[in-house]
Amino acid sequence: MSALRVRGPAAILRGELTVPGDKSISHRAVILGALAEGETRISGFLAAEDCLHTARALAAMGVEIDGVGEPEMVVHGVGLRELRDPGAVLDLGNSGTGMRLLMGVLAGQDFAATLTGDESLRRRPMDRVAAPLEEMGIQVTGQGKGCTPPVTVHGGKPQPITYHTPMASAQVKSAILLAGLYAQGTTVVIEPGPSRDHTERMLRAFGAEVNVDGLRVSITGPPRLRGQEIAVPGDISSAAFLLVAGLLVPESRVTVREVLLNPTRAALLDILERMGADIQIANRREVGGEERGDVTVRTSELTATEVGGDEIPKMLDEVPILALAATQAKGQTVIRDAAELRVKESDRLATTAEMLRAFGAQIEELPDGLVIEGPVHLNSAKVNSHGDHRIAMMAAIAGLVAAGETAVQDAECIATSFPGFADSLGELGAEVTTDE
Numbered sequence: 492m493s494a495l496r497v498r499g500p501a502a503i504l505r506g507e508l509t510v511p512g513d514k515s516i517s518h519r520a521v522i523l524g525a526l527a528e529g530e531t532r533i534s535g536f537l538a539a540e541d542c543l544h545t546a547r548a549l550a551a552m553g554v555e556i557d558g559v560g561e562p563e564m565v566v567h568g569v570g571l572r573e574l575r576d577p578g579a580v581l582d583l584g585n586s587g588t589g590m591r592l593l594m595g596v597l598a599g600q601d602f603a604a605t606l607t608g609d610e611s612l613r614r615r616p617m618d619r620v621a622a623p624l625e626e627m628g629i630q631v632t633g634q635g636k637g638c639t640p641p642v643t644v645h646g647g648k649p650q651p652i653t654y655h656t657p658m659a660s661a662q663v664k665s666a667i668l669l670a671g672l673y674a675q676g677t678t679v680v681i682e683p684g685p686s687r688d689h690t691e692r693m694l695r696a697f698g699a700e701v702n703v704d705g706l707r708v709s710i711t712g713p714p715r716l717r718g719q720e721i722a723v724p725g726d727i728s729s730a731a732f733l734l735v736a737g738l739l740v741p742e743s744r745v746t747v748r749e750v751l752l753n754p755t756r757a758a759l760l761d762i763l764e765r766m767g768a769d770i771q772i773a774n775r776r777e778v779g780g781e782e783r784g785d786v787t788v789r790t791s792e793l794t795a796t797e798v799g800g801d802e803i804p805k806m807l808d809e810v811p812i813l814a815l816a817a818t819q820a821k822g823q824t825v826i827r828d829a830a831e832l833r834v835k836e837s838d839r840l841a842t843t844a845e846m847l848r849a850f851g852a853q854i855e856e857l858p859d860g861l862v863i864e865g866p867v868h869l870n871s872a873k874v875n876s877h878g879d880h881r882i883a884m885m886a887a888i889a890g891l892v893a894a895g896e897t898a899v900q901d902a903e904c905i906a907t908s909f910p911g912f913a914d915s916l917g918e919l920g921a922e923v924t925t926d927e
């Protein structure tokens with residue numbers, strides 16, 4: 492098991508760099524590319540474990556993909572209904588997105604397929620996708636009450652439904668919309684709050700009829716999807732670690748170029764600005780239906796804030812790194828309405844609190860959030876990632892702020908979303924090493 496070692500307190504982080512492609516957009520690009528007619532050329536694909544599992548699962552179902560493992564990929568689409576029975580269980584590794592989105596796709600195939608994953612994914616609830624698919628007339632079987640993996644989707648002819656999702660979840664919404672591709676008529680998803688909208692944007696770009704009216708999204712099937720060129724912007728959820736590092740380490744200035752700035756994803760930047768962060772955005776522009784820009788941060792004195800409601804889904808994966816920033820902000824930061832974090836790669840409310848406490852932070856867990864006091868002096872620590880990439884990277888950034896050498900054990904999970912994380916920190920001037 493590899494460990495990441497970080498020496499703090501780091502002095503001055505400086506530099507301009509890019510981060511790997513957005514994970515959510517990469518998953519959708521390879522999936523829609525597979526279901527389209529013709530070629531889909533993807534640049535900036537996140538060649539990290541999560542998205543590679545999705546690409547390999549599609550390859551196992553007969554989709555030819557050139558350049559798997561590279562940022563430049565060509566997907567030779569087979570059309571909506573021409574996926575092949577994989578003849579073996581599909582392994583989605585650590586990826587909840589890969590599994591849930593593929594469940595939607597499998598609903599419309601003429602075979603049954605079983606999906607599984609690693610220890611963490613096998614604990615995560617799939618009933619949130621199984622329930623709407625069953626309402627569409629598709630049989631889904633999984634393990635126990637939460638319909639945890641392995642799950643089997645018995646493909647068929649999904650019927651259009653109108654479905655009110657119990658939680659704002661882009662994975663659930665996307666699974667229903669993907670199943671809706673195969674339903675004759677209009678499938679409607681109504682969410683209790685806004686979740687990321689990449690599926691809607693990309694389905695439209697591929698030629699599907701998708702309508703959005705506030706929290707109501709509909710798709711009319713079956714469409715003809717046509718192969719596209721997709722340029723994936725940098726993942727804001729990865730950039731977040733480098734940006735918070737730049738804010739917390741004295742005298743720093745860090746620029747991350749070509750970062751996804753879709754408003755359903757970028758709330759962390761608004762929240763940090765509210766806390767007093769010096770953040771400049773240059774070259775803001777739209778490429779292929781998604782906004783991107785170059786984000787520069789300078790070391791800033793932060794003050795506490797309150798975060799909750801509709802802001803949470805727009806920075807869901809950034810809560811752990813925001814919690815670290817809050818340990819250095821003056822006052823009490825309260826994060827609420829974030830109970831969904833309990834069913835991520837780890838129980839992220841518990842693992843964030845436990846991790847930051849190991850560094851000396853004052854942090855309390857609420858059933859749906861965190862209360863963090865600041866500013867608090869952090870000490871270096873020897874910690875374990877709990878197999879969760881975002882917890883591991885948050886701990887590494889905490890190690891830059893803390894005095895002494897921090898060791899993050901089981902750090903290989905970082906490769907699920909941000910290969911090259913340690914090198915990027917090194918490029919900015921941090922002292923980081925990896926050992927086996």
Ligand code: S3P
Nearest residue numbers: 515588659660661662663686807
């Ligand atoms: C994702 C949606 C989010 C997020 C996950 C990626 C997606 O989960 O946490 O990392 O690509 O659709 P929700 O389904 O809770 O929105």
